[in-house]
Amino acid sequence: MSLITARNLSVSHGRRLVLSDVNLTIEPGEIVTIVGPNGSGKSTLLRALLGMLRVSGEVTKKPGLVVGYVPQKLALDPSLPMPVTSFLNLPKPHSLAEQAEVLRRVGVRNVADQQVSELSGGQLQRVLLARALLSKPDILVLDEPTQGLDQNGEAAFYQLIEAVRTETGVAVLMVSHDLHVVMSASDRVICLNGHVCCEGTPHVVRDAPEYRALFGQGTRGALALYQHEHDHEHHGCTHDHSTDKDTANAG
């Protein structure tokens, strides 16, 4: 059974239609990335899929689905002492051994006693990932998890995500406002601009006219940083939105 299915999903903020008629499914173990310009509705789509917004259409989740959410930013008061080990116990306590194992897994084994507010950007993202993994999720949901990291940091983070997926079989749904390296770490990319412009494997989307109208070809170089081998079937783009080019804005 699919983990999450959206059918004819539309979302309005006030009177403004932000997402219209989105159809998608997330299957167990796959890495799906949503790309699109600023304001194209990526975060709205995530929140709608997570049941945080009123929508029209239908969102179905596998019964008992466990979601590990990795936020874009952490809203912690920096003046409050919060060692990593306490942070990992929110909302549910975990043994020190479990914590040590998951910190090791995400490549920050020595930060347990540090203050969360003193972590570097890359360390913090890994700690947020560790916390999400402690819930043993069926799906990790990440909203622009590498904001503020440089391109190498970004590539390393997505390689880690892929390694975790391979080890645990967790599905991954990520949002990015740009192509960068994230796309090549994905099995499937959904290009969003208020609606699904095109979707498919990274290469299919990269070559799709709808995608190029939004992003041009300037991000090709970043793809070379990290290539992911695809040995499964390619999905074609679903429909032609050549008129999108008139309103395209690379943000």
Ligand SMILES: Nc1ncnc2c1ncn2[C@@H]1O[C@H](COP(=O)(O)OP(=O)(O)OP(=O)(O)O)[C@@H](O)[C@H]1O
């Ligand atoms: N709570 C809200 N109330 C009103 N409008 C909103 C709200 N949240 C988002 N919007 C609007 O909905 C549109 C889509 O926003 P959303 O945050 O989903 O885009 P995004 O693709 O994630 O953008 P970015 O790449 O800049 O993060 C934007 O025009 C935004 O201004």
